[in-house]
Amino acid sequence: MTRGSTVVVMLPLMLALFVASLDQTIVTTALPPIARDLHGTATDVPWIATAYLLTSAVSTLVFGKLGDMYGRKRIFQFSLSVFLCGSLLCATADSVPYLALCRALQGIGGGSIISLVMAVTGDLAAPRQRARHQALLGMVAALALVAGPLLGGAFADGLSWRWIFYVNLPIGAVAFVVVALRLHLPRPAEAAGRVDVLGALVAAVFTTSVVLVTTWGGDRYAWGSPVILALIALGGASLVLYLFVERRAGDPITPLRLFRRPVFALASAQYLLVGMVLFAGMLYVPMFLQLVQRKSAFEAGLFVIPLLLGLVAAAALSGPVIARTGRYKFYPVTGAVLAGGAMALVSRAGPHTGALWLIVPLAVAGAGTGFFVQVALLAGQNTVGHEDVGAATAVLNFCRTLGGAFGTALFGAILAAGLHSPRPGAAESTAAFHAVFGWTVPLMAVAFVLAFAMREEPLSERRS
Known part of the structure; x- marks a missing residue:
């Protein structure tokens, strides 16, 4: 494909990635109006969010391998079709259990889209030039995480929560048509092996x-x-x-031989660690601001924006530089120092800490994690053969998902251990959050060691 053709294809891929990532968080602020409209209970409403996360995590792993076996274009089109069907069914749901079931279907398509879009970049460009594309994809995914809660609340208040799902249909349809007409990828003559x-x-x-x-x-x-x-x-x-x-x-979803490659094993571990630290900032900083500084939920949510904007800026900066120089080891090493140092400052925040003294460290922490996200995927893809690009991309994304899940559990347990009373005071709450954010620093120290130990393999100038 020519450079112009690649640009034309990247736009619909970015749109598909945006809506698939958006639906990870867009329902969070709309759950109360959904519960009122569909007469849901406090027990079953959370499944509207959880069902998508469950199925998308599994499909991320499975469909990346299916793309290797049957060709990424046809599997991507199938995944996008599933996502759009799930979105339409969600928009017309008349009960919470049915909506949760439709969200599970939607998640199958959404998780597949996220994995396949990143794997398709392995077909469109050589590893060295791939850094530019992955920088754009990283920016799109981060912006979707920021926009999700804001758009969800806006639709629920201004129109109807059903527009959370209707909005996917025209965007997804455009992406489907352009990909069908303009994306031309190599396709296996026949599937190699059976589905695991x-x-x-x-x-x-x-x-x-x-x-x-x-x-x-x-x-x-x-x-x-x-x-x-x-x-x-x-x-x-x-x-x-x-x-x-x-x-x-015979043909596993996760070829364990990938982990015999030191670069891939280290990149996977870095992806898991960065997921843990990123979720610590996204989930527990707003909680800290509400419980300790008594800010409103809306005000507290705004503090996530500097974190994700830092991530976007780091991806936008490092991608073109890596494409020009072919060097990438510097970024995760630097990212570990930035993220670890910034989170150490966040861990010192108290009831009277000013907004600026939180915004700046959070932006720096976002930049540090952004360097990891950019390089871990690039290095992991670069070290495997073309026949394993889909499976490798799926494993890397799955590691980041697991990192977010493990981080949520770990930091939740640390917070619960620090809160000894049902209604803790500001001093007890501050100490508990100090422990939560403080534990991100040794995690980044481990990430620093892994990044320093990772051998910088030359980025190929040719597509696999």
Whole structure:
């Protein structure tokens, strides 16, 4: 494809990535009006958000491999069709259980889109030039996370919560048509191997356990309750079983040989760590501002914007520079220092800390994590053959999803351990949040060691 043709195709891919990422967070601020309209209860309404996260995490892993087997264009078109059908069904839902079920269907398509769009960049450009495309995709995904809660609230208040889902239809339709007409990718003559159904089922059990632990832990159930402990045990057992199944599978969803490549193994670990730290900022900084500084939910939510804008700026800066120089190891090493140092400053915040003294460190922390997101995906893709690009991209994205889930659980447990009374005062709350943010610093220290140890393989000038 010529450079102009690549630009034409990248635009609809970015639109598809935007709506798929948007639906991860857009319903969060609209849950109360949805509950009122559909007569939902406090028990079943959270499943509207959780169902999408559950199925998208599994489909991210599975459909990346299917793209390698059957060709990424046809699998992408199928995934986008599933996402749009799910969106239409969500928009017309008449009960909370039915809406949650439709959200699960929508998540299958959404998770697949996120994985496949990033894998398609491996077909469109050589690794060195791929950095520009991935910088754009990183910016789009981050902007979607910022816009999600804001758009969800705006639609729910100004029009109807159903427009949260209707808005996907024209955007997705345009993306589908342009991709069908202008995207030309290599396609296997025939599928190599069978679909790893058993691996997909075990991965679903593992992912469900992890997401339920992070969703229910410390909220619906105490962290030490039998339900949470049973889910943790199920998650651990299913992970061991998954590794066993994938080792014996003829054509596994997750080819374990990928982890024999040191660069890929280190990139996966970095993706997991950056997911943990990023979610610590996104979830617990607004909570800190509400509980300690007594800000409103809207005011507290605004403080997430500097974090994500820093991420966008770092991706926008590093992508073109990497494409021009071919060097990338500098960025995760620097990113670990920036994110760790900035979160150390955030951990010192108290009831009277000014807004500027939080905004600046959060923006710097976002920039640090942005360097990781940009390079981990690029380095991981660069070290594998073209036949494994889809599976490798899926594994990397799955690691980031797991990092967010593990981070939510870990920091939730740390916060709960620090809050000893049902209605803690400002001093007790401050100390608990100090511990939450403080624990991100050793995580970034580990990330620094991994980034420093990662060998910088030359970025190819040619497409695989």
